[in-house]
Amino acid sequence: MMLKRNLPDMGWRYAFAGSALGAVAPLAFAAGALASAGFSHGLLAFPAMAIGLAATTALATGGIGGVMASRFGRQLERRARFAEAERAGTRDLYHTAYHDALTGLGNRHALSRDFPAFAAPRSDAAERTADQAVVLVMDLDRFKFINDTMGHLAGDAVLRALTTRLRDGCGRDSRIYRLGGDEFVILMQAPGNQALLAGIVRELIQGVFRPVHHAGTEIETAGSIGITFCPVEGDSLSACLRRADLALYEAKEAAGAAYCFYTDEMERDDRxxxxxxxxxxxxxxxxxxxxxxxxxxxxxxxxxxxxxxxxxxxxxxxxxxxxxxxxxxxxxxxxxxxxxxxxxxxxxxxxxxxxxxxxxxxxxxxxxxxxxxxxxxxxxxxxxxxxxxxxxxxxxxxxxxxxxxxxxxxxxxxxxxxxxxxxxxxxxxxxxxxxxxxxxxxxxxxxxxxxxxxxxxxxxxxxxxxxxxxxxxxxxxxxxxxxxxxxxxxxxxxxxxxxxxxxxxxxxxxxxxxxxxxxxxxxxxxxxxxxxxxxxxxxxxxxxxxx
CATH class of the missing domain: 3.20.20.450 (EAL domain)
Structure with missing residues (x-):
């Protein structure tokens, strides 16, 4: 009981008990030899007893060292597992902070993080002439009506379906973000020619705004897209989003799915x-x-x-x-x-x-x-x-x-x-x-x-x-x-x-x-x-x- 109280760790108790038995064993052997063979013959047993005592001491020391090494190894393993859990938790927190929980798209924080690199001028002059940074802002028509009349599950189904279609339609080089509700932002490198870009946007609208099947019904979808180029080096995200929002405002004036490019006149009208x-x-x-x-x-x-x-x-x-x-x-x-x-x-x-x-x-x-x-x-x-x-x-x-x-x-x-x-x-x-x-x-x-x-x-x-x-x-x-x-x-x-x-x-x-x-x-x-x-x-x- 005293051993258990003073050495609560099981490994340490076994090591101490083994070491004690190992130390007592050669003394017992020597005492037995002296008692049975007499003093003269018993003296001959001392070298063997010394060898046994040394071996026992080495074994006991090795046992204690092994226990200490095992204990140290377990501590290192626990610390490694804890560090990995912390890293995993940090990764989860980072993902949660920069992604939308419903669609898995980047959120407003991710957009703020990614935009400077996206809008930075490209090194190749020929590539800069061919492609240009473009910001598209998209929102849905009647999304509140869908939520109110069909329930939020239907609204969530529409958002997930449109997210999948946006990913398929925009390509791997584009980045898509959901800023909340039914508002999406798309960053893409697109032709600087407005007519060519208009064709891309029309194809995107045709692919995205299709009925969504949910709970045995078809939910009609439509929306509007505002488009702006990022022509100015160091153009801020807020400035680009403002221009795209003004174009979106104009696009929403048209019936059905529509798009509109930003013009300077929109800025004057807005002021x-x-x-x-x-x-x-x-x-x-x-x-x-x-x-x-x-x-x-x-x-x-x-x-x-x-x-x-x-x-x-x-x-x-x-x-x-x-x-x-x-x-x-x-x-x-x-x-x-x-x-x-x-x-x-x-x-x-x-x-x-x-x-x-x-x-x-x-x-x-x-x-x-x-x-x-x-x-x-x-x-x-x-x-x-x-x-x-x-x-x-x-x-x-x-x-x-x-x-x-x-x-x-x-x-x-x-x-x-x-x-x-x-x-x-x-x-x-x-x-x-x-x-x-x-x-x-x-x-x-x-x-x-x-x-x-x-x-x-x-x-x-x-x-x-x-x-x-x-x-x-x-x-x-x-x-x-x-x-x-x-x-x-x-x-x-x-x-x-x-x-x-x-x-x-x-x-x-x-x-x-x-x-x-x-x-x-x-x-x-x-x-x-x-x-x-x-x-x-x-x-x-x-x-x-x-x-």
Missing amino acids: SRRRTELDLRQGVESGALRIDYQPILEAGSLQPRAYRAQIGWTHPEHGEIAPQLFMAMARESGTMALVEQWHLRQVLDDAAGWPAEIAVVLRISVEEVARPSFASQFAQMLSQRKVAATRIVFEVEFGNASARLIGQARGLLETLQAMGVRIAAKAITRGAGDLDPVAAEPVGLWQADLNDLRAVAKGLSLSDTLKAVSDLAAAVGVQLCFQNVDSEGDLALVSQLPDALVDGRIAGPGLSNAEVAAMAGIHSPPAVLSAGNVCSLPLSVALAAAH
């Missing part, structure tokens, strides 16, 4: 757009924006029933900017929420000073409606200004919103409807595919585009078509408003349905808040608004109706 976006933000903060109120009329009486609130902006340098343009700028620059919140507050401030029977129609994005706090904040704004919720009609812009976002918005729209707010939706004029996502829900107003109805009618009577749409609206108990009523002929046609509403240029230009208030004092008060009764009137028509 101008950024200055305008900054001006827009400052315009919101300084009060440079305004609200124009477009009248909406009742077809039979030509009396105003509501006003459509639309943001107007006269730029100090560029003059009047179309609402669609600066709202698109607001969306791209991230100022959309700021603009919409200003719009809503200003409209409610104006409506608070109008007669209680006048309604107002506001266009609002699905992102704003889907904010969890929007309904409660809007209710508080109504209460502070003492504006009835029944005077508000929301036109919700769904655009390319995801199914998840539309689902969130629907729930909050129900809350708004419970407060008394009315929702406007597009009527069925071009087919079920053009029906607004909220049209299946109870709404306060159906909007039917007169131009679309003409296209639907074709050889049929337009009057009969309008009557059929009106009957359908009456059957489901929804107020009908005809849009794009721009001429006297349009007004005469729609006036055959006296309960319908009229929205278009025939009602005249937009009015200021002061003009709306003045109009309210001229004409006789219209009937009290019902749950779906929404309309508006132009200044010229209002004056005629008043007299």
Whole structure:
């Protein structure tokens, strides 16, 4: 027990025990020889005993040395295994740090590491003339829609399939990176001739953007590619990616899979757009924006029933900017929420000073409606200004919103409807595919585009078509408003349905808040608004109706 306690290592215990036995053995042999042969003969045994003692000592020393060598060897082996594990762990960490986990492609860190060598000027002048460093930025169309409607597994399958196709299509000399989401970057040495490179890119698009089979279904794929050369020695990665992104922005304006080469004009346009976006933000903060109120009329009486609130902006340098343009700028620059919140507050401030029977129609994005706090904040704004919720009609812009976002918005729209707010939706004029996502829900107003109805009618009577749409609206108990009523002929046609509403240029230009208030004092008060009764009137028509 003492030996086990003092020498816990098994090898050392066996070595010590063997050495002790080896040392005792010659002494025992010598004592036995002396006892049996007498002293004289026993003396002769001393040389043999000395030889045995020396041999035993050597064996014991060798045993202890062997144990020490074995122990040292095991320590060296353990240290070697530990060092190899550390090297393997370092390699794994390095691979993880520089590669995308889903596709195995290099990530943004790898792109930053590889780009300087890729963009460095080549030594051979002839090769520099033939090939040139090219950066391609690619992203997918409808990738968010795929994730939201089919699940992230489907999105992952699409990314892996496209990665394989990119590797096959780009060749071994190209390098492919995934920067996150659906954005890919390709570095390649390609012909400096733009026409030749365009042919290569077209072949790449044809090979990459094909349907992906997943879970028994085919997922259609498409995307856009922005292309830029790296002609400047020492050109930075950020500069090249910026140019490629500008070209990508232009390519996305085209329908379907498309590509675009960077031009200097894109840089100038981008600088101008950024200055305008900054001006827009400052315009919101300084009060440079305004609200124009477009009248909406009742077809039979030509009396105003509501006003459509639309943001107007006269730029100090560029003059009047179309609402669609600066709202698109607001969306791209991230100022959309700021603009919409200003719009809503200003409209409610104006409506608070109008007669209680006048309604107002506001266009609002699905992102704003889907904010969890929007309904409660809007209710508080109504209460502070003492504006009835029944005077508000929301036109919700769904655009390319995801199914998840539309689902969130629907729930909050129900809350708004419970407060008394009315929702406007597009009527069925071009087919079920053009029906607004909220049209299946109870709404306060159906909007039917007169131009679309003409296209639907074709050889049929337009009057009969309008009557059929009106009957359908009456059957489901929804107020009908005809849009794009721009001429006297349009007004005469729609006036055959006296309960319908009229929205278009025939009602005249937009009015200021002061003009709306003045109009309210001229004409006789219209009937009290019902749950779906929404309309508006132009200044010229209002004056005629008043007299």
